Each structure stands twice: as C-alpha cells, then as structure tokens.
Amino acid sequence: MISSMTGFGAAEAQREGWTVVAEARSVNHKDLRLALRLPDAFQARQFEVQKLVEERLHRGHVYVEVTCRTAEGGAGALVDREQVRSYAAALREVAEAEGLPFQVDLASVLRLPGAVKDMTTDEDLRERLWPGVLEACGAALDALAQMRRTEGANLEAQLAGSCEAIESLTARIEAAQQGLVAAYRDRLRQRVERLLDGAGVPVNEESLAREVALFADRSDVSEEVVRLRSHLAQFGEALTAEGPVGRKMEFLGQEMLREANTMAAKMASGPPVRDAVELKSEIDRLREQVRNVE
Numbered sequence: 001m002i003s004s005m006t007g008f009g010a011a012e013a014q015r016e017g018w019t020v021v022a023e024a025r026s027v028n029h030k031d032l033r034l035a036l037r038l039p040d041a042f043q044a045r046q047f048e049v050q051k052l053v054e055e056r057l058h059r060g061h062v063y064v065e066v067t068c069r070t071a072e073g074g075a076g077a078l079v080d081r082e083q084v085r086s087y088a089a090a091l092r093e094v095a096e097a098e099g100l101p102f103q104v105d106l107a108s109v110l111r112l113p114g115a116v117k118d119m120t121t122d123e124d125l126r127e128r129l130w131p132g133v134l135e136a137c138g139a140a141l142d143a144l145a146q147m148r149r150t151e152g153a154n155l156e157a158q159l160a161g162s163c164e165a166i167e168s169l170t171a172r173i174e175a176a177q178q179g180l181v182a183a184y185r186d187r188l189r190q191r192v193e194r195l196l197d198g199a200g201v202p203v204n205e206e207s208l209a210r211e212v213a214l215f216a217d218r219s220d221v222s223e224e225v226v227r228l229r230s231h232l233a234q235f236g237e238a239l240t241a242e243g244p245v246g247r248k249m250e251f252l253g254q255e256m257l258r259e260a261n262t263m264a265a266k267m268a269s270g271p272p273v274r275d276a277v278e279l280k281s282e283i284d285r286l287r288e289q290v291r292n293v294e
Contacts, residue, residue, distance in 0.1 A: 049134070058244040
C-alpha cells in the first residue's frame with residue numbers, strides 16, 4: 001500500500017506538571033529532510049527525535065515542533081513553593097535575630113537558586129521531561145504516518161484509474177495500427193492510378209511495395225506498445241507493494257511518457273493521433289499524482 005508525502009499529526013504528553021506538545025507535518029520532497037524545532041534545553045538530544053522520524057518515514061520534508069508549558073498554562077507551577085517558603089523562613093529568622101523588621105521582596109526571593117524551576121537551568125527537570133518529549137513526538141509522528149497512509153489510499157485509487165485509461169488508449173492505438181498499412185497502400189495506389197490515368201503506364205508494383213514498406217516501418221509502434229505495457233505492469237505491481245515506491249513510479253512514468261511521445265511522432269493523422277495526444281495527457285496526469293507518493 002502506497003503512502004502520500006503530505007500529512008499532519010499532533011499529540012500531547014503530561015510530565016511533572018508540564019504539558020509537552022508536539023506537532024508534525026510533511027510535504028513533498030525527493031529525499032527525507034527534517035526541520036526540527038525543540039526548546040533550547042533539549043537541543044543536544046534532537047538526534048533522538050530524528051531517529052523517531054527515520055523509523056516511520058522515508059521521503060518528504062518533515063517539520064517537527066515541540067513546545068513545553070506548565071499544566072496550568074501559566075508560570076505559577078514553575079515556582080518551587082517549598083523552596084520559596086524555606087527562603088522566607090530563613091529570612092524571618094535572621095530578621096528576628098537581628099531585631100530588624102521583616103520584609104520580603106518576592107521578586108528578589110524568586111531570583112535565588114532553586115526558587116524557580118526552569119528546563120534550561122534544572123538538569124533534573126530536563127531528564128524527567130525528556131521521556132514526555134519522546135512520547136509526544138512519537139505519537140504525533142504516528143498520527144502523521146497514518147494520515148499519509150490514508151492519503152496514499154486515495155492516491156492509489158486515482159493512479160489505478162489512470163493506469164486503466166492508459167491501457168485503454170494503448171489498446172485503441174494498437175488496434176488502429178493493424179489496418180493502417182493496408183489503408184495507406186490502398187490510398188497510395190489510388191493516387192498513383194489517378195496520376196497515371198490516360199498515360200498508358202501501369203503501376204510499378206515493386207515501387208509501390210517499397211513505399212508501403214517504408215511507411216510501415218516509419219509508422220510501426222509495436223515495440224513502443226510492448227515497452228509501454230511492460231512499464232504499466234510494473235507500475236501496477238508498485239501500487240500494491242510495501243514500502244516506499246515513489247522513486248520507482250516516477251521513473252516508470254517518465255519512461256511511459258517517452259514511449260507515448262515516440263508513438264505520437266509516428267502517427268500520420270486521424271483518430272490514432274488524437275488517441276496518442278490523450279495518452280500523453282493521461283500519463284502527465286499520472287506523473288503529477290506520483291510526485292506525492294512516498
């Protein structure tokens with residue numbers, strides 16, 4: 001089953017009174033490219049998130065963003081209340097011992113070591129939050145991968161329809177070719193007979209046969225039809241294959257268009273030419289869809 005390269009996923013994880021939020025999205029790209037935004041406290045460990053991406057995705061430009069906030073959504077939970085109370089009690093004891101009035105500047109107390117817990121300064125907090133970061137990122141990437149598979153199922157249906165249309169047009173071109181040489185021979189004979197009418201000169205059958213043979217060789221598309229059908233069969237197999245097949249499909253689409261261009265160049269006129277033009281258009285539509293396959 002094929003997967004698309006576009007999708008979105010988001011997830012949250014709760015740790016130590018914090019909420020870790022991860023968002024992942026992806027768009028088309030020829031390779032796997034990662035743009036990762038983590039809080040400064042976790043920059044040194046972003047390779048672990050990169051590993052999570054590589055385990056799930058193979059192609060596409062993937063954007064992952066992680067933010068951390070307190071469960072209450074404000075700064076209150078950042079304050080270590082026990083530590084602040086300890087500082088206040090110590091200041092009260094000093095004031096009473098020295099006979100000084102007890103006054104507390106809260107802003108000054110919060111600047112004391114340990115009064116405020118911050119990921120950038122509290123290594124222990126960083127270690128306790130990191131599993132939550134991995135959990136949120138993993139869940140967001142799983143949701144992204146699922147959306148890509150869902151989009152891939154839609155793409156598979158569209159590509160299967162394009163394959164059927166290409167096969168139908170190829171069959172019509174092939175059928176038209178079967179009577180093309182005979183029709184050309186009859187038209188050529190009639191034209192030569194009109195030109196020689198009254199001259200008493202018979203039609204040179206050898207020259208006529210040679211001209212018909214040259215036309216048959218120039219207009220023969222049997223080899224192109226065989227190769228096109230081979231590419232089409234391989235494309236159909238890729239549609240149901242497991243794993244990334246986008247690059248293979250892109251190559252096969254390119255080769256199908258090459259054969260269609262050659263066939264169109266060999267067409268003289270009439271319905272086969274219109275079918276060849278429609279064939280090229282259908283292959284172009286298929287290639288446009290394939291650009292989004294992983």
